[in-house]
Amino acid sequence: MTIDRLLNPASVAIIGASDNPNKIGGRPIRFMRMFGFQGEIYPINPARTEVQGLKAYKSVSDLPQTPDAAIIAVAGAAVKEAVAACAELGVGAAVIMASGFGETGAAGKALEQEMRAIAHKAGMRLIGPNSLGVANFGNGAVLSFATMFLEAAPADGPVACISQSGAMSVVPYGLLRERGIGVRHVHSTGNDVDVTVSELAISVVQDPDIRLVLLYLESLSDPANLAEAARLAHARGVRLIAVKSGRSDDGRRAAASHTGAIATSDRLVDTFFEKIGIWRATGTADLVDCAELYLKAAPPRGRNLAIVSNSGATCVLSADAAEREGFQLARLGDATVANLREILPEFAATVNPIDITAALLSNSGLFGQVLPALGADDAVDALIVGIPVSGEGYDYPRFARDARDFVDRFAIPLVAAIPQPKVRAAFTELGIPCFPTDEQAVTALGRFTRHHEQIAAAASREAFVPKALPDRASRVLDESRSLAILEEYGIACMRRRLCSDLDQALAFLRSNGGPVVLKACSAEIPHKSDHGLVRTHLSTEEDVARAYDDITARVKAGGWEISGILIGEMVRGERELVIGGHIDPHFGPVVMVGDGGELVEAMPDNILLLPPFTREEVAAQLAKLRLAPMFEEIRGRIRIDRESVVEAVMAAGAIMQDRRIRSLDMNPLIADAEGLVAVDALVEECVAS
Structure with a gap:
């Protein structure tokens, strides 16, 4: 409830309120009045009786009522004093905008923890420090000093941006507003000393009007909350896209200096996001590029793609891009082909991809006839429309209306590739996802499809709940005892x-x-x-x-x-594999499987899994290995028995969920068509305290 009091407050106090509407302590007052906040605003400034036309108070203890939320816009030692005063009064939540805390080192972190303890003792929650603020344009509660809200006029909408970084909360907001997409929530958690991005996501995905949530993370210390946010989101049809920075060593160091973030294994983040159905974007552009698809396109129902264009080159290039993205060109039914032959000129291509040629210039109704014919074909799962040649002389507004009619009639995602801005605008105004090039359009559709496949896979299995485990003393077992443990779990050993x-x-x-x-x-x-x-x-x-x-x-x-x-x-086989496991402090058990032997570290080819997992999940992940073709016979070579590897990985998952085991290393496992055998193992077991 305290987070709800922050996002939907009936009253807000501003400690350090400024009469200057462009100061940190003045912006939130200006914004709340500008953007329609209907609650009470209480400026607190001991040197003034009035701030921006509102009655000012000397301290929080002088307020006529306890506010739901407070903005702390003071610096230095005054921050802790303000937190204590708010806690004593019973304020629900406070946003700390000052910097100079955990991001500066140990002393700053210690001060953060002191403030957190003070707040929690009174049941109060904290956002920040080092926070740009939070903003809900659905009710005008803009507890933020972001300049972006003056540069890009707010409009309420179905998108939320939640970020540790202040900049990365408002930059996606600005890019979305440029494209005419409304944004309701824009929240920055700063140093995440208390309320995290993940916790805010849990609240935001339950907003009935939200359909897309964009996240920026520099640390991920509470994956269980993010997993819960994903579970709630998928149940409502809300999609989560996240940038997790710190892929590189330099990026991780920069994150630590920026928000005091704790580095998490980057590959483990990839595995975690895939498991819970969050799409991991590569950067800011990738975070927002597909927003129109998520908001306006029907969910993908398969990978059979139809391509329609008035350019043969676009047909070819789109087909090439489709293959790279893992699509197949839909095999159109005989009735569909016959229908297209009646619609199109003799010289037009009626086999997918469909080139309707320059005839579109003289017959503006061709799209309106071709699209429904494809929509009625059960073989078509998605559609790319390419219009590289249009403009003056073409009735492109009609093309856009025909595309809109198709979208309204058929539950099939349609994406347009249109290089000319004015033609593209006619489509986007009618809610058709558009991209300048065919490659961008197909790439976006590919990502959209893969994300929905991730979500479907996550929904088909037991919900994953990361389990942080306490650090315990451990001891390494010798090889004989380690191999004996493997045999207890059904793994064949030499x-x-x-x-x-x-x-x-x-x-x-x-x-x-x-x-x-x-x-x-x-x-x-x-x-x-x-x-x-x-x-x-x-x-x-x-x-x-x-x-x-x-x-x-x-x-x-x-x-x-x-x-x-x-x-x-001495065991002989076709390939040496490795299966290992360890306990991550945030995620709990982790299992690794891949190519083994002496070069396992120099030439890594492996994947990570988070238990519990299913056999189907293991098999899908094994297919991503470079050695995956060896699971099938190649030119007479002995193959690796996939099922034996799956069984061994399942056993490793069971071992790693046994709280006695802290780490596991089976390297090598000798694999061939008959199965696999462990010939070396190292197990580290926890010592009872």
């Missing part, structure tokens, strides 16, 4: 024996045959090969005896304690 003397090793060789491998088995030596403590391809008793003596001597020289010498079969 035949082996832990030997305390040479006779036992020789007995294993005689019983199982060669070749075999010998390794020192010690929890103290996780990377045995780095110390010359592994011997492979041993076939005779002399080979085993010599290797056993050499390894024993090296262990003694190194001063390591060992559990014994591990002897095992």
